Amino acid sequence: xxxxxxxxxxxxxxxxxxxxxxxxxxxxxxxxxxxxxxxxxxxxxxxxxxxxxxxxxxxxxxxxxxxxxxxxxxxxxxxxxxxxxxxxxxxxxxxxx
Numbered sequence: 001x002x003x004x005x006x007x008x009x010x011x012x013x014x015x016x017x018x019x020x021x022x023x024x025x026x027x028x029x030x031x032x033x034x035x036x037x038x039x040x041x042x043x044x045x046x047x048x049x050x051x052x053x054x055x056x057x058x059x060x061x062x063x064x065x066x067x068x069x070x071x072x073x074x075x076x077x078x079x080x081x082x083x084x085x086x087x088x089x090x091x092x093x094x095x096x097x
C-alpha cells in the first residue's frame with residue numbers, strides 16, 4: 001500500500017476555498033481506487049498549506065484515478081479553478097511498511 005500526499009501552498013487567505021473544492025471532489029473520486037482521503041490544513045507549517053492525502057494499492061492506481069477524473073464532469077466542475085488558488089505544490093508518494 002502507498003500513501004500519496006499532494007501538498008499545496010495557496011495564495012494568502014485562499015486555503016479555505018481550496019479545502020472546499022477538495023471536499024466537494026473527494027466523494028466523486030472515492031470509487032476510483034483512492035481510499036481514506038484526508039484533507040489537512042496547517043497548524044505548524046508554512047501558512048496557507050493544504051494537504052490532500054490518499055491511500056492506494058500502487059502509485060499507478062493514483063495516476064489512473066487522476067486520468068479518470070478528467071472524464072468526470074462533476075469532478076471537473078468541483079475542482080474548476082483550483083490552480084488559481086495555488087502558489088506552489090508538490091507530490092509525495094510513500095510506501096507503507
